[in-house]
Amino acid sequence: LPSHSIVCRLLENCRSICELKRIHGVLMVFGLSKEQPFATKILSFSASCISSSRDINYAHKIFLQVPFPSIFDYNVIIRGYSSSKNPYKSLRLFVQMLRNDVVPDHLTYPFLAKACARLMELKLGRCIHGIILRKGFVLDRFVLNSLMHMYGSCSDIVGARKVFDEMPARNLVSWNTMVDAYAKCGKVISMREVFDLMPERDVVSWSCLIDGYVKEGEYMEAMEVFERMIAFGPNAN
């Protein structure tokens, strides 16, 4: 029988899905594939290599083999689906998780918000927002940023701005997400107002701004901004 530490080392040093499948196969032969921490390690590795819909299917199959999935296992698979072709599955897994009395954490919600954003499902997004309020995750910047992004992606600029205004503390991503939300809906005046108020900027801030102008056909403005960024650097003010 392979020793615990050797299997762990194999899984930790695993570099490709192909290699993972071989180790998984060996573990199955020994009846160890559902044992912890192996099952979770296999799952998280498979989910970290997701680059096509084949990979997410494989990760999901592994998830189904995990006997009593923990919050970590759920987060890993929910995250995988949130950026997949079928983000709706994230939401289904979330419901399943609640039914199994696994309590979502501050990492679960950004994945759910992302799923709603990609689906452009404003109603579901608002529902997730409601749950976040009830569960008291309103102080988490990552959670709030992901909600703002969801509203922006669902073309609810008022909703996005409300989250932004009511946030207890904002970081660079909060500002960038707000600029991007205005850019997406073509409100270049408001976009610029927010951009000009930013306490700091990075290359993402500038590219959201430029993108907003380009989408509205304001090419001269886009070029000017681009040249300013090149001349002074994206972090300058």
Add this chain to the structure above:
RNA sequence: AAAUCCUACCGCCU
């Protein structure tokens, strides 16, 4: 056994 968190574009995969 402590791994999984937010924004633009690009790239990778289909």
